[in-house]
Amino acid sequence: MIVTHDLEVRVGARTLLTAPGDQLRVQPGDRIGLVGRNGAGKTTTMRILAGETEPYGGSVDRAGEIGYLPQDSREGNIDQSARDRVLSARGLDRIRTSMERQQEIMETTEDERKRDSAISKYSRLEERYHALGGYEAAAECAQICDNLGLPARILDQPLKTLSGGQRRRVELAQILFAATAGSGKSATTLLLDEPTNHLDADSIGWLRSFLARHEGGLIMISHDVELLDAVCNKVWYLDAVRGEADVYNMGFAKYKDARATDEARRRRERANAEKKASALRTQAAKLGAKATKARAAKQMAARADRMMGELDEVRVADKVAHISFPEPAPCGKTPLMATGLTKMYGSLEVFAGVDLAVDRGSRVVVLGFNGAGKTTLLKLLAGVERTDGEGGVVGGHGLKIGYFAQEHDTIDPDKTVWENTVAACPDVYQQELRTLLGAFMFSGEKLEQPAGTLSGGEKTRLALAALVSSRANVLLLDEPTNNLDPVSREQVLDALRTYTGAVVLVTHDPGAVRALEPERVIVLPDGTEDLWSDDYMELVELA
Structure with missing residues (x-):
């Protein structure tokens, strides 16, 4: 509670x-x-x-x-391992690890005393593990993970080999x-x-x-x-608007109707009060002209002020971030070329030999199951990570990359909103940056707020603001609509529809794919390239 x-x-x-x-x-x-x-x-x-x-x-x-x-x-x-991370919720990971250590000693040592000691310790650990429901819990853990899209092959991998999305599902x-x-x-x-x-x-x-x-x-x-x-x-x-919380003891659908009713009531009450207050102030102004009526005039004016002050604030139109992607800088026919991209985590191969040519103004969607390497591919294209193979990424004439990271890796949580923006856009005049940030609903004291204290939606808006000023001609967008409220999401979708540069998009959002109107699709981990068709749409939400 x-x-x-x-x-x-x-x-x-x-x-x-x-x-x-x-x-x-x-x-x-x-x-x-x-x-x-x-x-x-x-x-x-x-x-x-x-x-x-x-x-x-x-x-x-x-x-x-x-x-x-x-x-x-x-x-x-x-x-x-991912499995041990989940089991740690009940303290079972430490017992399981200790059991595995004793079992290894039992199987490898030639010293009888060490073997006997390991057998004794293993028995005590197994008894405790069983008492805590360890074997049943292990099966339960696997079932929950499978339902969240984490199959058995993933559970035995170290967390460091998993994608950001897989790690979050483990949590x-x-x-x-x-x-x-x-x-x-x-x-x-x-x-x-x-x-x-x-x-x-x-x-x-x-x-x-x-x-x-x-x-x-x-x-x-x-x-x-x-x-x-x-x-x-x-x-x-x-x-x-009011800095308050309204509590509705009802489901979400009924809440939406109740909130609309509340807002309508507030508007009626304010309209009536404004009418009465206006009449009082008009009368007070007339009385105030007469010295003998000055006191009564002040009382009327004060009453009008109290009447307005006791009302709830009426919602004005919510501020909306004006999101539009940049006018792309001039570039050659193929500003970005990637050949033979390969990524390994230890002995685990994520993908290998992926080729991709991003032509001027082209629109590409990257699909694949969770963990297939979609985010990793964008990091390689952005130069954030290096390929493990002999291939690489070659920038063409005039290439300017704008990279949006789904985990907001491009934002320094210890720097303020303003400091992050200046660092991302060092060649832009400060007044131009202030105007830009204002369009993304960052102004006044908000500019001095540490980026680490922003909400997920605010971090998304901050990262998008940096893209707008970049004049990028190739956008690498990794889940750009995550954490956004419906109004802000529609702004991003409108920006995708109107942007004339090249886009490589990773998303679970079917609306983002429709807004992009992709020409091609890359399916990982095989790296298969194909012309886009609506047959791929059913894979978007499953990806």
């Missing part, structure tokens, strides 16, 4: 949220959708509820187990494994920030069923409307 007391959330001098009393409360059976525009404070509030950071004011009481999935992966030992699997004894029943409070990022359609469907039957508490940030509608029985709406 989680209960807040007079919670106040700030970033710098900006107040994101005030929640008086114990307004925000999570109890077993509550499945809460935490919603609001990008930058309203959802991720910051979730961190506070999870105990990752302290609130500016008030306090948070927590009872029972909490499973927190942040937007950014935070796995520890990257040499650990989600660990949290869900900790929260259930196999039946889905649990007292654990789950705090999930965009849990469907990097999941395919089948995995999202399984997660939807899992969360709908979860008996502990749940708070979830998601832009997946279908997921919110299927799972949530309560909604917390963070209003960026």
Whole structure:
């Protein structure tokens, strides 16, 4: 259970949220959708509820187990196998590792005393492992992982060999494994920030069923409307205009109707109050002209001010980031050429011998199952990583690459919004940068905010802002619509439709593929190149 007391959330001098009393409360059976525009404070509030950071004011009481999935992966030992990472949720990984060590001694040593000692230790460890339900848990772990698109061959690989999407699914699997004894029943409070990022359609469907039957508490940030509608029985709406949270004790579909009704009520109340206040001020102005009526005039004017001050703020049109990709710089016929690209992690081959010619203005989609190397391919093309084979990447005449990393690797979390932008665009005049950032909804105190404290959607907007000023003629886009609210997502899709440079796109978003209108497709890990057809569309969500 989680209960807040007079919670106040700030970033710098900006107040994101005030929640008086114990307004925000999570109890077993509550499945809460935490919603609001990008930058309203959802991720910051979730961190506070999870105990990752302290609130500016008030306090948070927590009872029972909490499973927190942040937007950014935070796995520890990257040499650990994926299976052990998930099993670590119940402390079974250490016992399993110790058992394997003793078994190795038993099979290799010629010293009888060492063998007898290893047998004794193995027996004690196995007894403890069995008492904790280790063998059943191992099967349960494998089942959860498989449902999240992590097959057995992945589980034995070290985390460092996995893609960013696979690592995030391992983190989600660990949290869900900790929260259930196999039946889905649990007292654990789950705090999930965009849990469907990097999941395919089948995995999202399984997660939807899992969360709908979860008996502990749940708070979830998601832009997946279908997921919110299927799972949530309560909604917390963070209003960026008023800096307050509205609590709706209903499902997501009914919440949308109730919120529309609330906004309509506020508009009516304000219109009526403005009419009355205007009449009072007009009368006060008339009375104020007479010295004998000055006191009465002041009282009328004060009453009008109180009347307006007691009203809730009325929502004005939400600010929208004006996203448009740059006018590409001139370049040759084939600005980017890649031949024989190969990537290995130890003895594991991700892909080999991939060839790709990116012609001026061409539009390419990269498809493949999770872990096939889509993100890795973009990193090789961007020069972030090097190929392990004899091939390589050759830039043609006038090449200017703009790279958008799905894990926001291009953003320094310790630098401010302004410092990150200046570093990414050193040749652009500062006033031009300020105008650009303003169009992406970064201005005033927001410019001095550390980038590491931004929400996922805000980081996406910051990274896109750097692309806009780059005049890139080849865009390498890795999941550019992740973490965006619906309005911002549509802005990105419109930008894709109108951009005239070349694009190499990795995405799970069918809308992004339709907006791009691709000409070609590269299917990994084989590196097969083909002309685009709608037959490939069904692979997008499964990729």
